[in-house]
Amino acid sequence: MNLLDAAVRQLKPLKSSEALRNNQTLREFVWSASGLHQFYVGLIAVCVSLLNFLPIELQRRIVDDAISNRDLHALILLGSLYLLSLVVYSTLKYVLMVYQGWVGESAVKTARDQLAVVASNRLGRFNLASDQTANVIGNEIDAVGGFVGTSISEFIVNISMIIAVFSYMVYVQPQIAVFSSFMLVPQVVFARFLQKKLNTLVEHQVTLVRELGDRAVDSQSSKAHMLDTTLQVVGMIFRNRIALYLLKYGLKSILNIANSIGSLSVLVVGGYLVINGETTLGIVVAFISGFQRLVEPMGDLLDFYRTYSQTKVQYRLIVDWIATEPAAD
Numbered sequence: 001m002n003l004l005d006a007a008v009r010q011l012k013p014l015k016s017s018e019a020l021r022n023n024q025t026l027r028e029f030v031w032s033a034s035g036l037h038q039f040y041v042g043l044i045a046v047c048v049s050l051l052n053f054l055p056i057e058l059q060r061r062i063v064d065d066a067i068s069n070r071d072l073h074a075l076i077l078l079g080s081l082y083l084l085s086l087v088v089y090s091t092l093k094y095v096l097m098v099y100q101g102w103v104g105e106s107a108v109k110t111a112r113d114q115l116a117v118v119a120s121n122r123l124g125r126f127n128l129a130s131d132q133t134a135n136v137i138g139n140e141i142d143a144v145g146g147f148v149g150t151s152i153s154e155f156i157v158n159i160s161m162i163i164a165v166f167s168y169m170v171y172v173q174p175q176i177a178v179f180s181s182f183m184l185v186p187q188v189v190f191a192r193f194l195q196k197k198l199n200t201l202v203e204h205q206v207t208l209v210r211e212l213g214d215r216a217v218d219s220q221s222s223k224a225h226m227l228d229t230t231l232q233v234v235g236m237i238f239r240n241r242i243a244l245y246l247l248k249y250g251l252k253s254i255l256n257i258a259n260s261i262g263s264l265s266v267l268v269v270g271g272y273l274v275i276n277g278e279t280t281l282g283i284v285v286a287f288i289s290g291f292q293r294l295v296e297p298m299g300d301l302l303d304f305y306r307t308y309s310q311t312k313v314q315y316r317l318i319v320d321w322i323a324t325e326p327a328a329d
Contacts, residue, residue: 020111020114020115020318020319020322021319022319022322022323024319026144026147026308026311026312026315026316029144029148029315030107030147030148030151030152033106033107033110033111033145033148034103034106034107034148034149037099037103038103038151038152038153040099041096041099041100041103041149041152041153042152042153042156044092044095044096044099044153045096045153045154045156045157045160046156046157046160047092048089048092048093048096048157049156049157049158049160049161049164049297050160050164051085051088051089051092052089052161052293053161053164053165053168053293054085054089055082055085055086055289056165056168056286056289056290056293057168057286058078058081058082058085059082059282059285059286059289060172060282060283060285060286061074061078061282062075062078062079062082062282063280063281063282063285063286064280064281064282064283065078065282066078068280068281068282096153096157099149100149100150100153100154101149102149103148103149104145104146104147104148104149104150105145105149107144107145107148107149108141108142108144108145108146108148109145111141111144111145112137112141115136115137115141115318115322116137118322119137136210136318136321139209140206140314140317140318141318143310143311143314144311144314144315144318147307147308147311151304151308154300154304155301155304157297158297158298158300158301158304159297159301161293161297162294162297162298162301165290165293165294165297166181166294168290169287169290169294172283172286172287173270173273173279173283173287175269175273176266176269176270176273176279176283176284176287177287179265179266179269180262180265180266180287180290180291180294181294183258183259183261183262183265183266183291184262184294184295184298188302190251190254190255191251191302191305191306194247194251195305195306195309197247198244198247198248198306198309198310199309199310199313201240201243201244201247202244202310202313202314203313203317204240205237205240205241205244206313206314206317207317208233208236208237208240209237211233212230212233212234212237255299255302259295259299262291262295263288263291263292263295266287266288266291267284267288270283270284270287270288271284
């Protein structure tokens with residue numbers, strides 16, 4: 001525990017200028033809150049993606065060069081290289097995640113410092129204590145600040161992984177590579193189709209939660225009226241959240257089915273080529289692994305797209321909250 005405390009004390013918050021400004025886009029906020037650290041995080045992300053690609057080739061060589069030729073020395077050597085690549089990959093991935101977390105939490109702290117000043121000024125000028133303040137400084141800025149830490153690096157690591165794996169697959173066996181890429185198209189189509197509706201629900205959710213906070217501390221209404229309106233808002237939040245679940249998890253279920261069909265198709269097509277002597281078993285094994293390494297970053301890219309779209313909505317609402325003067329008592 002002492003080592004953990006010492007490590008925490010060494011990681012000072014990143015100092016940056018005022019991050020939240022009117023007429024500033026989310027991308028501008030990310031840059032002003034993190035600066036060149038996005039480049040450094042992105043560089044580590046590229047290294048992580050390349051290391052994650054290496055086991056695919058090692059799997060193919062283990063099957064085709066070592067096992068097929070009954071070469072024990074090659075099996076031990078390739079197995080050791082595989083293990084070493086996993087250890088290096090896991091260590092670098094840990095460094096990346098900690099770095100992302102530090103950048104994100106630094107952005108949250110900078111924004112919270114600014115929001116605390118805004119809230120303090122409003123309390124002094126309007127004698128107004130709104131529960132919206134707690135929501136904005138708490139959960140809402142957490143989501144926006146967290147995006148700063150992972151935004152560019154997550155995009156880079158997934159794009160570079162897709163390019164590296166797909167290029168390798170085209171080089172080794174173009175037929176299976178092209179076929180497997182078509183299996184990923186439904187993910188992009190469904191995600192684009194549903195995201196606008198999800199954004200609308202997210203914006204409505206933020207507005208309702210803010211309204212709930214105001215209703216719960218409304219001292220101008222009678223106790224019965226306050227309770228009645230609060231319960232109405234609670235019901236609307238519940239229905240809106242259920243709508244979010246239906247869309248979000250429905251999309252995930254469709255994509256899981258598409259991915260499973262894709263893996264099966266790659267296995268069938270690869271098996272057909274093996275039977276006809278047009279490829280090797282090691283290549284099929286590598287392609288099944290490679291397809292999964294295409295599916296995972298593609299899914300992460302779609303998650304990034306969803307998170308980016310929703311964070312833009314949340315960021316705009318926070319900036320609007322700063323710019324909007326509350327009504328005086």
